[in-house]
Amino acid sequence: MNSIQQTFANSHQAGRGVLVVYVTAGDPSLEETVEIMTTVAEAGADIVELGIPYSDPLADGPTIQAASQRALEAGTTIQGVFDCATQIRQRISIPLVIMTCYNPILQFGPEAFAVEASNIGVDGVVASDLPPSEADEWCAVAAEHNIAAIFLVAPTTPQQRVARAVECTTGFVYAVARPGVTGARDQLPEDLKGSVARIRQVTDLPIAVGFGISTPQQVAAVCEIADGAIVGSAVINIIAEASDHEARLPQVSQFVSGLAAATRW
Amino acid sequence: MTTATEQRSGRFGRYGGQYVPETLMGALDELVEAYEEAWADPEFHEELEYYWRHYAGRPTPLYLAERLSDLCETQVYLKREDLNHTGAHKLNNTLGQVLLARRMGKPRLVAETGAGQHGVATATVGALFGMETVVYMGVEDIRRQRLNCFRMELLGARIEPVESGKGTLKDATNEAIRDWMTNVENTHYLMGSVCGPHPYPTMVRDFQTVIGKEVREQCREQIGRLPDMLVACVGGGSNSMGLFYPFIEDDVKLVGVEGAGHGLHTGEHSAPLAVGSFGILHGSASQIMQDEDGQIINAHSVAAGLDYPGVGPEHAYLQESGRATYVSVTDEQALDAFEQLSQLEGIIPALEAAHALAWVIEQAGNFGEDEVMVINLSGRGDKDAAEVKSLL
Numbered sequence: 001m002n003s004i005q006q007t008f009a010n011s012h013q014a015g016r017g018v019l020v021v022y023v024t025a026g027d028p029s030l031e032e033t034v035e036i037m038t039t040v041a042e043a044g045a046d047i048v049e050l051g052i053p054y055s056d057p058l059a060d061g062p063t064i065q066a067a068s069q070r071a072l073e074a075g076t077t078i079q080g081v082f083d084c085a086t087q088i089r090q091r092i093s094i095p096l097v098i099m100t101c102y103n104p105i106l107q108f109g110p111e112a113f114a115v116e117a118s119n120i121g122v123d124g125v126v127a128s129d130l131p132p133s134e135a136d137e138w139c140a141v142a143a144e145h146n147i148a149a150i151f152l153v154a155p156t157t158p159q160q161r162v163a164r165a166v167e168c169t170t171g172f173v174y175a176v177a178r179p180g181v182t183g184a185r186d187q188l189p190e191d192l193k194g195s196v197a198r199i200r201q202v203t204d205l206p207i208a209v210g211f212g213i214s215t216p217q218q219v220a221a222v223c224e225i226a227d228g229a230i231v232g233s234a235v236i237n238i239i240a241e242a243s244d245h246e247a248r249l250p251q252v253s254q255f256v257s258g259l260a261a262a263t264r265w
Numbered sequence: 266m267t268t269a270t271e272q273r274s275g276r277f278g279r280y281g282g283q284y285v286p287e288t289l290m291g292a293l294d295e296l297v298e299a300y301e302e303a304w305a306d307p308e309f310h311e312e313l314e315y316y317w318r319h320y321a322g323r324p325t326p327l328y329l330a331e332r333l334s335d336l337c338e339t340q341v342y343l344k345r346e347d348l349n350h351t352g353a354h355k356l357n358n359t360l361g362q363v364l365l366a367r368r369m370g371k372p373r374l375v376a377e378t379g380a381g382q383h384g385v386a387t388a389t390v391g392a393l394f395g396m397e398t399v400v401y402m403g404v405e406d407i408r409r410q411r412l413n414c415f416r417m418e419l420l421g422a423r424i425e426p427v428e429s430g431k432g433t434l435k436d437a438t439n440e441a442i443r444d445w446m447t448n449v450e451n452t453h454y455l456m457g458s459v460c461g462p463h464p465y466p467t468m469v470r471d472f473q474t475v476i477g478k479e480v481r482e483q484c485r486e487q488i489g490r491l492p493d494m495l496v497a498c499v500g501g502g503s504n505s506m507g508l509f510y511p512f513i514e515d516d517v518k519l520v521g522v523e524g525a526g527h528g529l530h531t532g533e534h535s536a537p538l539a540v541g542s543f544g545i546l547h548g549s550a551s552q553i554m555q556d557e558d559g560q561i562i563n564a565h566s567v568a569a570g571l572d573y574p575g576v577g578p579e580h581a582y583l584q585e586s587g588r589a590t591y592v593s594v595t596d597e598q599a600l601d602a603f604e605q606l607s608q609l610e611g612i613i614p615a616l617e618a619a620h621a622l623a624w625v626i627e628q629a630g631n632f633g634e635d636e637v638m639v640i641n642l643s644g645r646g647d648k649d650a651a652e653v654k655s656l657l
Binding site for chain 2: 157
């Protein structure tokens with residue numbers, strides 16, 4: 001059992017769901033990302049997801065697109081994000097996952113990327129535009145270097161592809177809540193329970209739900225039907241809207257505490 | 266259709282594939298199946314050929330451009346895709362895909378457009394079959410292609426302006442794909458070029474091969490043999506693939522012309538085959554313009570339809586295998602050719618097609634006098650007249 005699965009097992013024993021929080025690295029700066037991620041962990045997140053910004057993120061809505069754009073304009077590079085991850089790893093012990101699109105991994109070199117991530121102590125990687133059917137090379141190098149390969153399953157994924165996705169997955173299954181892009185929404189989709197049940201049918205791996213999860217109420221509802229909830233855009237909105245550095249960390253801390261409190265069954 | 270260059274499903278050598286968020290994979294499976302079924306169905310071909318002939322006005326002429334031939338000291342034929350309904354080759358593909366969307370029961374179309382020709386061709390088939398049509402277009406392209414925007418609106422389509430990036434084709438494509446992800450259950454994404462995830466590169470090529478098939482037949486009738494060389498511009502690469510593909514097994518030279526923009530050395534161009542590298546853009550692996558971290562670099566071309574940092578995966582494969590040759594010409598050369606063809610032949614070409622003409626004009630004297638070349642005149646230049654006037 002890897003550290004990600006251990007985290008889900010521990011939470012389960014404690015009677016609560018897992019809170020996964022996504023933050024785009026380099027927005028507003030890599031130095032601040034280190035502090036933000038430390039704050040997120042201290043406020044009660046169980047797993048942190050560090051995003052490598054990408055110029056053309058197909059799965060992302062306006063919030064993460066804008067954060068990625070700001071991070072790239074601030075000069076964020078892949079190596080810069082790895083340095084940032086190194087510092088985060090020194091400060092926090094919970095699982096650290098990197099999320100990005102596949103082209104940055106491809107250009108860095110899949111093997112080199114897995115080696116670097118492994119050396120830093122990164123626990124898993126999500127590539128949001130890499131379906132399992134294109135992931136043979138990535139899965140092999142990730143497995144070799146003990147990086148959990150995390151794949152997405154959507155409500156639109158045909159059942160035979162769900163089975164294939166969970167076979168390739170080694171951390172948790174990232175259940176996409178609804179068709180469409182990332183971004184805060186007012187409502188959870190009505191058929192979410194059915195979508196999660198469809199995945200549960202074919203795997204014992206933990207299932208965390210993301211895309212459009214933005215409030216404590218939604219986290220609570222998701223934790224009733226899945227093993228964890230993933231929140232990204234809502235946190236990024238707080239980071240972006242904070243008037244300055246001084247205000248940012250307390251606001252992030254307060255928001256994440258509220259989400260964490262909602263994970264209890 | 267199993268093809269010579271397609272080695273396994275959706276792959277052209279190391280290029281192609283399906284690199285998209287999982288949400289779209291079900292829709293791609295469905296599209297692959299529907300396309301293969303339709304392509305094997307004689308009734309589908311009958312229906313498509315009916316619309317090509319009676320609605321689009323095909324076959325388009327193959328015209329011996331005598332004064333241009335004199336200038337270039339060779340035999341230059343123009344494949345007149347500018348005379349296709351809506352003024353470009355784009356309608357060949359949108360007619361095919363709209364029939365497919367109907368077979369799949371998808372009532373809504375989304376498309377990206379650069380020059381607006383694909384947007385107009387999509388809006389046209391949307392009107393023809395009474396389907397809701399949404400076209401994503403970058404704000405910079407809306408500025409330089411006003412006429413086409415008006416045409417799309419007149420045809421009943423809604424234009425969604427895209428502000429992100431540089432406001433050109435790449436950004437419009439991102440947004441069209443995001444719309445498709447959100448509305449995938451009732452929407453068909455009508456991609457306009459031989460790019461994107463499988464089956465688009467294969468499917469769009471197959472719909473555009475009507476160009477090359479007609480050229481074969483017309484050459485046989487008009488000159489009694491195959492041409493020696495085919496020349497076409499390459500943005501995403503659909504007009505060139507459509508011309509080249511039926512000749513892929515023949516002893517015919519294939520030349521694709523990319524946009525060199527302000528010059529390859531300036532970095533402001535749209536020539537990924539000339540100076541790009543292996544990477545992933547919009548769902549397929551190809552040659553793309555990117556930095557060392559894989560971030561996509563904005564392209565530049567005076568021709569909105571070439572202003573794209575990627576290219577269809579099959580072109581990357583044809584370049585790598587040596588079957589086709591790719592060259593580039595600058596904005597300035599294309600603008601000169603735009604004027605020259607207008608004055609020599611009384612045909613105002615699209616700025617995209619002017620790139621293919623410009624290369625041939627530049628190479629004047631390097632061809633045999635009896636050599637026969639066919640240039641794909643992929644579209645007409647009315648849409649560019651205002652922009653060119655402001656640049657001259």
